[in-house]
Amino acid sequence: MSSALRTTLRTAARTLAVGTAALGLVLLGASAASAHVTVTPSTTAAGSYTVLTFSVPHGCDGSATTSVAIAMPEEIVAVTPTVNPGWEVEKKMEKLATPVDDGHGGQYTERVDQIVYTAKTPLPDALRDTFELSLKLPEKEGAKLVFPAVQKCEKGETPWTEVAADGAEEPEHPAPFIVLTAAEAEGAKASATPAETAMSAAPAAAPAAAGSAAPAGSGEPGVVGWAGLVLGAIGAAAGVTALVRGRKTS
Structure with missing residues (x-):
């Protein structure tokens, strides 16, 4: 040779x-990222209507999931949950100290405090499911909206409620969150095709610090690539x- x-x-x-x-x-990185309850928005543009998809990837230490309660930030007033055939859905309301204009000539006197999905049959630990919530995002670009979630199981529960300070390591049970981006140009949303709308929800490519959380609450962009x-x-x-x-x- x-x-x-x-x-x-x-x-x-x-x-x-x-x-x-x-x-x-x-x-291994993809597996770790998917181990949390996460949220994926259809858009993060400030002032836009979005559909938030919450993912529940597993149970509580092997135990089947029986319910998932998702708390809404105070900035969110109205929420429309998507029906999930395997779950009962409930809106838990909270009275507003001051009524809020609903944009249609009326007023909101209460806001959605929590959305609770209760399993008709417990979701096995080895299976995952998703919940979709439609709502309007606040107008403030750069705002961080946190959605603490409590996952209850046949044995025990997991509170996905921890929020890390800026620059700190991700906690053991991080709360799902999104960060609002620049508002869409007037009329852009109405003229955009469905594909363009989906593409606009993805954050612009930028170098990320090692171990930092994704802006949309721990999504998994780039793994397939x-x-x-x-x-x-x-x-x-x-x-x-x-x-x-x-x-x-x-």
Whole structure:
């Protein structure tokens, strides 16, 4: 075997090993991110109507989920929950000290304090489900809206209610949250296609500090892309190895 051939084989082996290790880290990160109750907005534009999708990925230490109560920030007045066939849904209301204009000539005298989904049949620990809430976002760009959630199970409960200070490490049981972005231009929402509207909900690409939370409450952007790159490197290494073996046998 020539020295050039030996070098090629060593390079291919190193590439394969590094690629496999990197893929393991990517998948481990995706698993950790999906372990929390999270929220994904259809848009984060201040003053817009949005649909918030809350994800419940597992039970409480192996126990099936029986209910999920999602608290609304004080800035939110009206909420319309989406019907989920496997759950009963209830709005828990709170009286307002001062009535709020509803935008249609009337007034709100109370606000939605919590949305509670109660399982008709407990959700097994190994299964996940989602809940959608439609609401109007406040007008303040840059505002952080936190949605503390309490997940009750057949045995025990998990309070997803912890809020980390800016720059601090993510707590063990983080509360779902979103950060409002710039308001949409007048008429832009009405003229946008569904695809454009969905794309506008994604935050602009920017370098993120290691371990920092995603602006939309712990989404998982980029995992598929990184996994694709790693798998591509592995495939290339395997191709080189096959080529070298072919030369040897010929």
